[in-house]
């Protein structure tokens with residue numbers, strides 16, 4: 001078959017006007033080629049000159065009259081061709097974008113190595129350069145020369161989602177390489193009127209797109225108001241240490257642990273999120289902490305669901321019990337409904353306004369989703385937030401937990417009473433959503449609060465049957481573990497618990513000791529399940545314990561993957577990223593794991609809340625006689641053990 005691509009001889013010389021405006025030199029050839037290849041538009045008689053006119057107008061480089069004067073055509077001639085050409089360009093544009101996307105993936109670092117935990121902003125933007133042939137004209141050479149890459153380049157501005165890492169925007173306008181990123185962004189985000197003039201607010205400030213939705217960028221964008229940039233340059237990636245260096249470093253780490261804690265971590269203010277069902281004892285817990293001899297100046301932020309006013313209180317209590325009232329403003333009544341960045345920003349602002357408090361307790365609404373809040377507070381080191389997210393503590397009313405959890409299951413039970421049946425159906429429909437052929441069951445708030453917890457306070461144990469207390473506690477504990485097997489469960493009366501067990505526990509640090517605790521708990525539980533086996537199905541059906549357990553997993557379940565061997569770190573990041581952002585998006589609430597990375601003597605730790613995750617070295621080495629293995633715990637809705645296990649196995653080296 002004849003190749004419709006023009007031969008070298010026939011090739012149109014790049015038009016200088018387009019060229020100087022930053023188009024790739026052979027853009028017209030490429031477009032013609034793509035039009036020729038496309039059945040829908042190939043017979044429209046579109047020529048290079050039509051494309052040039054159209055691009056000049058389409059990109060608003062020249063008004064129609066100027067195009068007509070420059071090319072010696074009438075406005076009618078221009079308009080006759082414009083419609084068809086623009087349609088043809090639209091048709092083939094998709095292909096151009098795909099081609100360019102491939103180039104981008106090759107050339108942009110952060111697409112190849114996605115940022116794993118920048119949840120601070122939803123969009124990251126940067127400009128990327130694509131090499132062009134060296135222009136012959138010296139003046140044009142100068143314009144396109146980039147000192148950084150030591151070549152002639154055209155720059156394109158792009159935006160990437162920091163959660164899905166998808167390319168959200170590749171601005172079609174190319175800029176000569178010598179232009180600074182900030183100028184490009186300025187042009188792109190500037191709101192212009194139909195004459196191309198910048199628009200201003202009444203206070204004189206220039207209007208920009210994304211004004212209310214700041215974009216994450218590197219320091220090149222430092223003076224642009226809609227960009228959030230790191231305060232200082234990120235540290236260069238350290239070279240991988242040799243095994244000896246790791247031992248040495250660990251020793252040093254241990255020695256300086258206290259110092260480090262005092263200087264680095266403790267400089268930041270820990271934030272603990274307290275959640276729990278209505279009446280579970282959250283306020284009692286808060287009051288208990290505030291009245292204990294904690295020696296801290298604590299800020300308490302309360303967020304009550306359903307308040308119509310967009311103002312929440314932030315109460316600051318010093319170590320002497322003195323209270324200062326402050327106000328925080330949220331656009332909505334509930335933390336979890338606001339843009340998460342606003343919430344974090346509000347806390348940071350509060351810290352600026354009222355320095356010198358050393359702990360923040362957030363009492364969340366009885367109906368809020370702790371996952372959303374914690375994901376917004378668990379920020380990247382590089383963003384240098386003055387706070388760090390310590391843990392989620394969920395209070396559970398031990399007397400009424402059964403009722404709360406059972407409520408969700410009742411919705412799915414067939415009830416012979418017609419009236420109730422209909423009511424059930426309505427409620428059930430609220431809980432079920434169809435995704436393709438899959439039916440997904442949504443968990444209730446109380447289950448989610450348990451699923452997201454790092455620590456669970458099993459409160460109000462004084463209300464349980466005291467003559468059978470141990471047994472009652474065991475039943476409730478098992479029930480909780482069936483939802484979240486890795487949370488630490490502490491029984492309490494009137495929420496009284498030693499403060500060091502609940503404050504500053506650093507649940508989100510890559511802390512191998514904590515993880516070991518979690519995994520040991522899980523192991524014990526697996527052991528129990530193993531020991532509790534039946535000879536046949538009938539025996540199992542008639543066993544009360546089993547029938548209750550099987551019901552537990554209806555909404556939220558835990559998948560635990562244990563596999564010997566190593567993984568490639570990049571591949572593992574891709575695998576878990578794909579699960580959290582695509583395959584099981586919003587279905588996996590929490591993940592934790594111990595990962596064995598090929599070629600690395602350190603154990604790695606996986607931590608995740610919703611789509612936010614990180615995999616970091618723990619500082620602890622695999623010992624020589626230890627079998628290298630991976631253990632991953634995934635807590636979520638309707639998770640399939642076999643499917644996830646198999647998918648992970650495929651990633652093992």
Ligand SMILES: Nc1nc2c(ncn2[C@@H]2O[C@H](COP(=O)(O)OP(=O)(O)OP(=O)(O)O)[C@@H](O)[C@H]2O)c(=O)[nH]1
Pocket residue numbers: 276277278279280281282283284285366459460461462463492493494495
């Ligand atoms: N018997 C008993 N009562 C408790 C215990 N803890 C709290 N309470 C009582 O339970 C009630 C609810 O406690 P709160 O601390 O207000 O619960 P909450 O979670 O803040 O409630 P909401 O603000 O409605 O979400 C109060 O009357 C407390 O005194 C406990 O361990 N035992």
